[in-house]
Amino acid sequence: MKQLKAAIIGSGLIAKLKHIPAFQKHRDKVHLAALCDLNIEAARQAASAASIPMAYADISEMLAKEVPDVVDICTPPVTHAKLAIQVLQAGSNVLIEKPMAQTVEECDAIIAAARENKVKVCVAHSDLFYYPFIEARKLVRHGAIGPFRGMRIFLSTPTDYITSRPDHWANKLPGGVIGETGPHVVYMTLAFINPIVDVSVNAIKQMDYPWSPFEDYRIDLIGENAASSVALSYATKQWMARVEILAGNATLLIDLEAMSLVKYRRERLEPLPIGVSLLSETGQLLKGLAVSALRHATGYLRSTHDFIIDGFVESIINDTQSPVPAEEGRESVRVLGMIAQQLQAKQHATDQRHIQIQ
Secondary structure, three states: OOOEEEEEEOOOHHHHHHHHHHHHOOOOOEEEEEEEOOOHHHHHHHHHHOOOOEEEOOHHHHHHHHOOOEEEEOOOHHHHHHHHHHHHHOOOEEEEEOOOOOOHHHHHHHHHHHHHHOOOEEEEOHHHHOHHHHHHHHHHHOOOOOOEEEEEEEEEOOHHHOOOOOOOHHHHOOOOOHHHHHHHHHHHHHOOOOOEEEEEEEEEOOOOOOOOOOOEEEEEEEEOOOEEEEEEEOOOOOOEEEEEEEEOOOEEEEEOOOOEEEEEOOOOOOHHHHHHHHHHHHHHHHHHHHHHHHHHHHOOOOOHHHHHHHHHHHHHHHOOOOOOOHHHHHHHHHHHHHHHHHHHHHHHHHHHHHHHHO
16 A cells, blocks of 8 residues: 655644644554644654654745645644645645635635645544544434434533633634634534525623633524534533434434433333433443443544544545545535624624723
8 A cells, every 4th residue: 555645734732632643543554754833943842742754844845845645734724725725736635624714715716726736635524523423424324313303512612722812813713712613513513414504693702801702602503404503602611512413213412522422212201211211321321431441442442533534545545535525624614604704793783882882
């Protein structure tokens, strides 16, 4: 099997915690040869810690000297389009952290550059590759729980992760911090409801951070035959990532962090069937815990980025479809734009009320 050469642009937290380890797990298929960052010292430190041979501050120099088969972009979204197009024009395949870009027009430019240069794009929609989410998609696709009727998503991100940090790039995105974690709820919804034809957005400001427009969001993503109701909170110390899938014959409860999937039925509100349901749910949780423990113990536990990077490398080698094609990234950005537009209108209305009060 051909071994590809890879390079990463950006040496921040996501690169160090997620992308670099995933590349290193697949050394038989891909060699991580270089790391590039405008801060050359940061690049050198990260490269040294991960035994990556080369560090660069200049992307053009890195592309010319390394001629990588695949370049992984792990930088803030405002830079994605410019960097991706430069890399694609150099003839390298591109993996882009979410969101793919900031606008649909930027996404279209990336797609055009990929087609012109006959290379591939993959967008790191990582939450699609949690074990329970993969299984839930299979169950719905095969009709195992009846016709799909809708879904709910609840994400909670601790305040001190982004919201309380005034200089964090995510606080400068349209609509605030939701621009960083919001893509997850959009592309998870699109996995079941596509296209999304309308959105309804409400948001509340709960904390005294002037750089943060809102810390609590309620969003409805409306498809042609089903809807997804989303709650996002940035006002607590809690992490939470749960998805509920409602179908004709059963409901699926997915806990992405616990890596658990529970199927349950509540067709009759009587003590015995509810008790049987609870016993079944408990058994499924225990079974899931045992499977996760076995994966840990045997070294077979794969991270979401393992799935993405392995799948993308395979798609390049075998000339097959990318795990998350650029068109999927574009659709997610389109819906995010609809959400951001409503949030900006709400923020403007709030600002006007404050001015009138003063």
